[in-house]
Amino acid sequence: MAQHIIELKNITKSFGTVYALGGVNLHVDPGEVVGLLGDNGAGKSTLIKILAGVIKPTSGEIVVNGERVSNWSPARSRAAGIETVFQDRALAVQQSIVRNIFMGRELAGRFGWLNLRKQVSEAERLMREIGFTSKVFSPNSIVGQLSGGERQGVAIARAILKQANLIVLDEPTTALSLTETAKVFHFVRQVRASGRSIVFIGHNIHHVYDIAERFVVIDRGRVAMEKKKSDIASAQELIEYMECVARSQGVTAGEME
Numbered sequence: 678m679a680q681h682i683i684e685l686k687n688i689t690k691s692f693g694t695v696y697a698l699g700g701v702n703l704h705v706d707p708g709e710v711v712g713l714l715g716d717n718g719a720g721k722s723t724l725i726k727i728l729a730g731v732i733k734p735t736s737g738e739i740v741v742n743g744e745r746v747s748n749w750s751p752a753r754s755r756a757a758g759i760e761t762v763f764q765d766r767a768l769a770v771q772q773s774i775v776r777n778i779f780m781g782r783e784l785a786g787r788f789g790w791l792n793l794r795k796q797v798s799e800a801e802r803l804m805r806e807i808g809f810t811s812k813v814f815s816p817n818s819i820v821g822q823l824s825g826g827e828r829q830g831v832a833i834a835r836a837i838l839k840q841a842n843l844i845v846l847d848e849p850t851t852a853l854s855l856t857e858t859a860k861v862f863h864f865v866r867q868v869r870a871s872g873r874s875i876v877f878i879g880h881n882i883h884h885v886y887d888i889a890e891r892f893v894v895i896d897r898g899r900v901a902m903e904k905k906k907s908d909i910a911s912a913q914e915l916i917e918y919m920e921c922v923a924r925s926q927g928v929t930a931g932e933m934e
């Protein structure tokens with residue numbers, strides 16, 4: 678079996694007296710799309726902030742390619758090839774696609790000047806790689822002119838530029854129409870086809886069911902269920918599992934079988 682690209686072992690996190698995570702195990706394999714589900718306040722954001730290194734776990738281990746990493750931090754997370762596209766995507770909407778993709782990582786030419794031509798051609802390549810097929814937009818188009826799904830694509834292209842092998846998408850389809858959601862799914866599939874992994878967080882169970890190959894349900898700071906898509910017949914069945922989790926008090930996956 679291929680080595681996990683990242684493994685969180687028995688991660689806990691408390692904020693003062695609030696226990697956000699109570700011993701979570703989560704792994705991601707190369708080239709898979711993991712759907713992370715859970716109600717409001719379940720602990721999903723806390724978990725992905727820990728993955729991104731922006732908050733430190735209270736206890737637990739983080740293992741990258743089989744090796745335990747101590748002093749986990751944003752720099753170590755990036756070095757492990759993890760990039761998170763948070764809900765706000767942090768795009769500068771008045772700026773062009775290419776400027777957004779290269780923000781903070783501009784390519785310099787021989788004399789230290791910006792190599793704009795190289796940035797544009799690299800942005801074109803990245804946009805093609807994630808399946809950005811619009812004939813209307815070029816790397817010089819202003820992000821504010823793009824639709825919600827396309828903006829998500831720019832954020833994904835930026836993550837890929839940073840050599841990510843795992844891209845965490847925090848509710849990328851929330852508030853998007855069907856057409857825009859389909860665009861995001863297309864980008865995710867392209868990224869997956871290039872061998873990268875995705876953690877896809879969503880509240881819409883149908884969306885997560887469609888795009889993910891494995892589902893991890895977080896409930897009150899614990900993994901309440903983990904299943905492969907091949908073990909779940911339909912989105913409806915996944916909804917029923919989620920309802921079962923919501924009704925139960927910390928039931929484990931084994932107990933639900």
Ligand SMILES: Nc1ncnc2c1ncn2[C@@H]1O[C@H](COP(=O)(O)OP(=O)(O)OP(=O)(O)O)[C@@H](O)[C@H]1O
Pocket residue numbers: 692695696697715716717718719720721722723724
């Ligand atoms: N900085 C913080 N200080 C105190 N409590 C926090 C903090 N961040 C999260 N929590 C608490 O930790 C728990 C888990 O929150 P978290 O935001 O991780 O859930 P979530 O699953 O991402 O929810 P949502 O889907 O609403 O974003 C909640 O009880 C929340 O109130």
